[in-house]
Amino acid sequence: MSNLDLIAKMAGFSKATVSRVLNQSPHVSQETRNKILSIMKELDYVPNRNAISLSKGQTMQIGISTEGINNLMLPFLNGFVEIASQYGYQTIIYTSGGDAKKELQPFEDLRRKRVDALVIITSVNDPSLLRSYCKYGPIVSWQRMDQPDISSVAMDQYEGYWLALEHLIEKGYNRIANAFGRPNSINTHNRMRAYADMMGKHHLTVSPKWSFSSVYTIRDGEQVVRDLLEHKDDLPDAILCANDYVAAGALCEARRQQLKVPEDLAIVGFDNTELAHTMGITSIHNPIAAQAQNAFYLLLLQLLDTEVELEILQFSLIQRFTT
Amino acid sequence: MSNLDLIAKMAGFSKATVSRVLNQSPHVSQETRNKILSIMKELDYVPNRNAISLSKGQTMQIGISTEGINNLMLPFLNGFVEIASQYGYQTIIYTSGGDAKKELQPFEDLRRKRVDALVIITSVNDPSLLRSYCKYGPIVSWQRMDQPDISSVAMDQYEGYWLALEHLIEKGYNRIANAFGRPNSINTHNRMRAYADMMGKHHLTVSPKWSFSSVYTIRDGEQVVRDLLEHKDDLPDAILCANDYVAAGALCEARRQQLKVPEDLAIVGFDNTELAHTMGITSIHNPIAAQAQNAFYLLLLQLLDTEVELEILQFSLIQRFTT
Structure with missing residues (x-):
């Protein structure tokens, strides 16, 4: 039994908690810390961080x-x-x-x-x-x-994207556009799969005009809205964005183009940044x-x-x- | 005379331009590059990047x-x-x-x-x-x-801040608040000096309630607006922000609090980011x-x-x- 095992057993905590105390992690309550330190003292255990490292x-x-x-x-x-x-x-x-x-x-x-x-x-x-x-x-x-x-x-981005799609459909949106990021990444692939599955499940319209990729920045988001407006007879009623920056650009451009958000166009971001918070953008929190x-x-x-x-x-x- | 000097002289360009060609910098026109490369060939000059490095x-x-x-x-x-x-x-x-x-x-x-x-x-x-x-x-x-x-x-941040202040005063604003960043940095110090000088020059009101520091983020910007609104009888008519993120937070919060921007409150950001562009925030371009x-x-x-x-x-x- 190692010293750590012994201390953990005597203190009634996991070895991980004892390690945290040794490593001065803040994620240990003062009470737990005190108890573990007193047992170390009792056992005359001297942690020597530098010696271990060296x-x-x-x-x-x-x-x-x-x-x-x-x-x-x-x-x-x-x-x-x-x-x-x-x-x-x-x-x-x-x-x-x-x-x-x-x-x-x-x-x-x-x-x-x-x-x-x-x-x-x-x-x-x-x-x-x-x-x-x-x-x-x-x-x-x-x-x-x-x-x-x-x-x-x-x-698994499938799950995050699925949440956003479910929310839009519950709210009555059924012409959903996508602004994806890196076209060949596993993340984008999983988001695309979630979209295809959800559209299939609800028998919703899918249009190639509603799918964008390599969309990353605020300016890219603005451009997506301008591109959508080139086909006024075939507008989506919602757009799911690769991240909150894209969503912020899309929101500002939509307003400039006299679209009402969310009545004419709903917008969902990704990552739940401070930007989404202050601009009031619905977003998927990504931990x-x-x-x-x-x-x-x-x-x-x-x-x-x-x-x-x-x-x-x-x-x-x-x-x-x-x- | 070094090889570089000789090539530069023969080509009729500066030594810096010759270096750029050698270093494959994109900041040289194709014409210039061709001329310099042909002279190197003429002189049988073989740049050996790796050899130099080693x-x-x-x-x-x-x-x-x-x-x-x-x-x-x-x-x-x-x-x-x-x-x-x-x-x-x-x-x-x-x-x-x-x-x-x-x-x-x-x-x-x-x-x-x-x-x-x-x-x-x-x-x-x-x-x-x-x-x-x-x-x-x-x-x-x-x-x-x-x-x-x-x-x-x-x-010199004095100059950038001066530009913003001059603009606000020209537009008729005369109760100007500040949201500064790092309180003890040379940059903040110079911005404060510009503010004091400009207020003195135009004999404008300065209130301690209009000065904030350690303001960095979108949420900090929101807080500044809420703090200002606690003294409704002593509101500024403009606020100069440490950066565009602070300005974005201040703008969104001001609107939530029913303040009209720029009629009730003008807002100026700093750094001229994509965010300032899309949200329509006046900003100081910082190269x-x-x-x-x-x-x-x-x-x-x-x-x-x-x-x-x-x-x-x-x-x-x-x-x-x-x-």
């Missing part, structure tokens, strides 16, 4: 590999930086600009023990090549990569900060002799004035 | 040091990553979470030649300590640091991408035997519907 050759640095940084990634990055920092780890973000060779830099740094672990945000290399670096240290991914050794904190926390815990699980409890990740719909 | 011990990596990442930094980060990438450099962002010890990591990496150069976005250490690392490689800063060896691409480009050129100047032409950085006012 003996394991840890750098206390975690790398993040990404092509670039955009608004949508910020909640994940910030969530990760914060939780890692609470545990004493520094986060270093490697940008590749989409260059396959540069993208290997953080993986090479993992091999050379310059970082302890890696998180993949987006990548351009063959996933099986990236996977081959798992033997040098733990790697997790934000998106699903379908590689056995790389855990992912991805969520991105919790994904970041889980990503860190999955790495910690492999880095330290510790147990972790993962957050349950669930989409929810926040209704506002655009539906 | 002989100088370059890693082709540039570090960025920052406490964390927020929306406001994104245009700078993305601008930098892009221009650096065009020149073959990879950008690595070191987050410190405000921890002074972790903040030294990129500086130590500069000393150990793991990165070729550094950009400081925000920092918590004593600037003179950071400056002591300049002997190991070039360092530039986004903000003014008042350290002789650390060049900065900072702009952040050009600052990022200049930051890179200032590093390149020291890294390579090259000349650079810096962009001229200038604020401008973009009038929309909130004034």
Whole structure:
């Protein structure tokens, strides 16, 4: 029985909780902390963080590999930086600009023990090549990569999209347009599947004029509304947007074009950002900060002799004035 | 005379232009590029990028040091990553979470030649300590640091704020409130100075109830409007916001509170983002991408035997519907 096991047993808490106290995590109540610390004192247990780190050759640095940084990634990055920092780890973000060779830099740094672990945000290399670096240290991914050794904190976008579609149909909308993001990503594919299934289930009209992809920004959202208005005899009555920025652009442009929202056109965003809140846009809450926390815990699980409890990740719909 | 000097002289272009062709910069016309390449051919000049890099011990990596990442930094980060990438450099962002010890990591990496150069976005250490690392490689800063060896691409916020104030006064507003950002930064200090000078010049009312600081986000902007409305007998007729996100929050909240914009309350943002564009918010255009480009050129100047032409950085006012 390890020291941690013994302390956990005596204190009546899980080993994960004892680890959290040792790691000075804020997610432990003062009462629990005091009880565990008093038992450590009783047992004369001296945690030596630095000694542990050095003996394991840890750098206390975690790398993040990404092509670039955009608004949508910020909640994940910030969530990760914060939780890692609470545990004493520094986060270093490697940008590749989409260059396959540069993208290997953080993986090479993992091999050379310059970082302890890696998180993949987006990548351009063959996933099986990236996977081959798992033997040098733990790697997790934000998106699903379908590689056995790389855990992912991805969520099934089918479920989130389904929630939004269900809400629109309940509200009586039945000509629903889509503004999708990356055309070939697994996420978009799952959103498309949810749309096809829901339209089939309710025998609703589907028009190729109502489907857009590679739509990411406020200006892209404005353009979608202008494009829809080119076919005035075939207008949708609702539009589901790739993210809240797209929804914000669509909302402002719709109003400029004298469309009433939600009477003429309902708009739903994704991610439930502050922007959706202030502009009153109905949005799908996407627990991105919790994904970041889980990503860190999955790495910690492999880095330290510790147990972790993962957050349950669930989409929810926040209704506002655009539906 | 170096090879570059000779080519420049023969081609009739500056050495900087020749360097750009060698570095495959997109900022050279096809005609110029062809002329320079033909002269290189004539002279049998073989540029060997890798050989140069290796002989100088370059890693082709540039570090960025920052406490964390927020929306406001994104245009700078993305601008930098892009221009650096065009020149073959990879950008690595070191987050410190405000921890002074972790903040030294990129500086130590500069000393150990793991990165070729550094950009400081925000920092918590004593600037003179950071400056002591300049002997190991070039360092530039986004903000003014008042350290002789650390060049900065900072702009004088006094000028930008002055433009906004001038515009409001011309439009007949004379009870102007301020929502400032970081209370102790040089930027905020200069904005405050512009405000005091302009109010003095026009003998306008200044009320302590109209001054807010540590205002950064959409929700902060909403709160400012609610706070102002607690003193209905002493309302300002205009508010100048730290950034466009604050302005967006203030605009939406003002409308929810039945204030007419711009009749009852004019709103001006800062940075001229897509958000200001789509919501019709008057804003001060801040050439952040050009600052990022200049930051890179200032590093390149020291890294390579090259000349650079810096962009001229200038604020401008973009009038929309909130004034």
